[in-house]
Amino acid sequence: MAKVLIIGAGGVGRVVVQKCASLPEVFSEILLASRTKSKCDVIAEEVGQGRVKTAQLDADNVSETVALINEFKPFMVINVALPYQDLAIMDACLETGVHYLDTANYEPKDEAKFEYKWQWAYQDKFKEKGLMAVLGCGFDPGVTSIFTARAAKHHFDEIQYLDIVDCNAGDHGKAFATNFNPEINIREITQKGKYYEDGKWIETEPHEIHKDLNYPNIGPKRSYLIYHEELESLVKNFPSIKRARFWMTFGEEYLTHLRVIQNIGMARIDPVKFKGVEIVPLEFLKAVLPDPGELGENYSGETSIGCRIRGIKDGEEQTYYIWNNCKHEEAYKETGAQGVSYTTGVPAMIGAKMMIEGKWNGEGVFNVEEFDPDPFLTDLAEFGLPWHEKLNAEIEL
């Protein structure tokens, strides 16, 4: 039983808070902090019964976070704020001696890179302090890595081919909206594609490679090869992997909108001087697009995210598919958040639960596939994200 500080009051924060609040035997006290305290207050009020305390916090400011941690004295911080803020929050954890967990890797503001190097560089610092930092414990990265760990533990001697497939077949009824922070989403999707093969990273033009893939309960959907951050840690932690790729579905209208956003210069992340103020076009665009945290109502359809794996078991070729499907409507009914927030928030809560219960243990900086997948996946199914697996699956890839 432990106290947690949750930083970030967007759609994911809402899910994490609600899920933690429902388990008082694990999460004894909850403090929710964000730049905008009123957003925390709305979530706290939804939970009710005084379960959740709230605070105003500028998480870019290490000393502010240090002061808040010293006052509240949590066991750990669950960081679901902006990826730009990861390092500042890790610094505050180191200074105050509390554990750390996040759902997306650090990214510098001025370049769209998705690399672990900045956070992996904290390895020795966390070790020295006897602290644990768990990186990327959402759905992807997060559950996808733990699915891979399960495959390695139970079904393969050697994982050779890994394809992570991420389908959102939902309809939010808006002309255009992103399912999570539009700034991060657009950065991620407009960058070049990249996959791993035979020890090398191979770059593609954005959306150059696509296939129609069949998703359970959904059917065929055009899926595009993009780069996604968990590929970097997975090929490091499972060195038998010969090829690792990530596929995501996009509708044609969505891609048209992205293309235009780039053409008109609104995806730029370098500042433009306007009325004497430096303004980053993509940040301003975020301010005018619909808030992904508000997309839940009327969001229909479902997501399907999983891993399709080929490799060797007992000298024979083995294929394996492990996945979760999540219905936007049910996620909204339960938490007031849509499916993409739900599938990110639930794993974050369970990762924190693993740390508090000592089922995940260690000193230093970890990716989630380094831990035992079994207790995590048992809880995942119990707390809202049931998963399915199939050996000798027809995996198309």
Added chain:
Amino acid sequence: MAKVLIIGAGGVGRVVVQKCASLPEVFSEILLASRTKSKCDVIAEEVGQGRVKTAQLDADNVSETVALINEFKPFMVINVALPYQDLAIMDACLETGVHYLDTANYEPKDEAKFEYKWQWAYQDKFKEKGLMAVLGCGFDPGVTSIFTARAAKHHFDEIQYLDIVDCNAGDHGKAFATNFNPEINIREITQKGKYYEDGKWIETEPHEIHKDLNYPNIGPKRSYLIYHEELESLVKNFPSIKRARFWMTFGEEYLTHLRVIQNIGMARIDPVKFKGVEIVPLEFLKAVLPDPGELGENYSGETSIGCRIRGIKDGEEQTYYIWNNCKHEEAYKETGAQGVSYTTGVPAMIGAKMMIEGKWNGEGVFNVEEFDPDPFLTDLAEFGLPWHEKLNAEIEL
């Protein structure tokens, strides 16, 4: 021979200055003023020989404009600044006793209206002071209205059906750019369509009505019914008109970009609070889009703008088509500006020439179709925009 103050140093300003500078027997001295003096200096240097003086001016500020006019003492102001600034510049003209000419009607900043009412309300003030204000003397409005006046003077007893057709079959090689101020362009094109029929204005959804029209030397192009400001004054000044419409060509890609710009909220003209500053999305978009004044290089193809008219002459039905075609490349070679700037700037110079030479005369506020079209059209052809006419034309509409 007279001195002129030209306000506005965009693509149109560049053309007006060059054309005026080439006629020292009409325009004895030229002062070019703009918010950004360096833009004026670039144009003045291109003209050379010290023909053009320059000044910094915030034309929103009436007393600044009054001071500049009192110092320079021009015969008239040629206003090719932003339409929002028309009234402030007219006020300065009234206060200092100088004549006025512009190329686009006043529009309030906070609503996309294209109506003459604000400027027509200056009628008595200009009359009382014995001054002349000429409104909308670019190509459209401007030449299109004078084409209609020519039709009325020489070829019709009664104009009944008027279709103004505006085709830009040019290619600037950019993914997306507007041909004049993007703020005004996007406001104009994203508004509802409107046309005049049997004494009433009929509104349409944006781009609801379209036809493939044939343009001389270009061929068929999809043309959309939009509202354009000269329709308002033309149906007032030619009351025999039963129906008046305006058609403009747009490519599919252009419309896709416009649709997305609206979907993502970047066409909004109400301010959004961002980093403590009030920012109008459309104004910010203008800052990141290509500068239309810089589109000239590599701009190929041509424009074709004209009037297709049906009516009665000597008791018989008459049809008539009058038009100008302008090649972007030739406009650029002559002035360093593309065709859309060229076709707006040349008529502004000629309108000013008409006023200075006393060929257009009067006290009060005027639309260009109220004057004698003949001397204007003679000069138009001589100074770069030759036009063509055809009686009994196959006018498709």
